[in-house]
Amino acid sequence: MTPDPARRVLVTGAARGIGRAVADALTDHELVLTVRRAEDVARLGTELPGARVLLLDLADASAIAERVAGVEVDAVVHCAGVEGVAPAAELDPARLAAVLAANLAGPVELTRVLLPGLRRSGGHVVFVSSTAVLGAFPGWAAYAASKAALRAYADTLRVEEPDVRVTSVLPGRTDTGMQHRIHEQAGRDFDPATAMAAASVAAAIRSVLTAPGDVEIPELVLTPFTHPGG
Template sequence: MPTALITGASRGVGAAIARQLAPTHDLLLGGRPSAELDALATELDGASTWPVELTDPDEVEAATEAISELDVLVHSAGVGGIAPVEDLSTEEWQRILAVNLIAAAEVTRLLLPALRTASGHVVFINSGAGRNARPGWGAYAASKFGLRAFADSLRGEEPDLRVTSVYPGRIDTDMQRELVAIEGDEYDPSKFLTPETVARAVVSAVTTPADAHPTEIVLRPTGRA
């Protein structure tokens, strides 16, 4: 079977993607070492954990060395944060950019030989914030706009790879609950996309026949089940 590496696989969208790709792919489940990651690997019999701190360049380089061929790379790891520009410290900028942009770029760079061997597919879980920057979302939106630019450049530079950016609206995840709490609103999961819906879009992109290149997928919640 083809091999897929999913970062941020321990929960949320990453875990949903892993569950939906499991029947058709050998899985490498990326994430910080955790009981959640181990439990998912046990649930998805045959999946392997890829326990890596994505912001540690040496650790990432060591972890990618053994991967010689890779059919699918899904970047689902990410962090959030809401604050007006005047309150954004250097440390907060560095935290968000390190995970959402720099780590994705570095993992992709190191895995390019493996992806080229398989004529592989790279999927970036971006955000609506990667297309429209709202007040208070400056650092997060900047990281996602940067991720969009990186994906577009990669697509142009690597014609034998398929590169897809997925732009979901707000998703019912633990991170979303934290953001809504910061905003001071009441949490209503019916207003958001489910992780499973986003995962289905990723699977659709990955399984698109080879004569087509699904470059962008935009999802917006409808409020209907």
């Protein structure tokens, strides 16, 4: 299906990683991009001319409605998030609260604020979760819990909002700054050959957004694939 170049899409976490790759993959759409750092506003505005760039910290849910006042889009792709990797024994309330604020409360509040417009347009909400919700990984308790809760929220939203398509995308290991940081903290080298490119994940998300109107993709699991022999 040929995408509508005028289709309005909001992408969170667009400064880097999967969010930036999604923005790059949707340059034929009308884009609203959110970033957490002030210095990224001008940079993205220059690199992606035509996109509207908003300063938005999803961890501050109380400020979201004011920040996106007047914004109406046909789709939202929730890419922003934090890792918060720590052993369960070191997972204090403050660290857990920070991860849940950015990865769960923020996306939930942003969706609530944008929902009236999404209903009007028969829109689409895409939540970028993680394959971390499908297994157990040391140090990932807070991150996996936040993404599992987001997945459950998406499933409920899909039932409650029949006029809005809702998709959870669960990428496996992806070559992003987050993976490099996690490996560095653990004292390990990161091998990009064992991961998907962020652009590949973005291409899959684009295919979800541009699927025919009579198709809903409730969940999409993405894992790295390496051809035999490299």
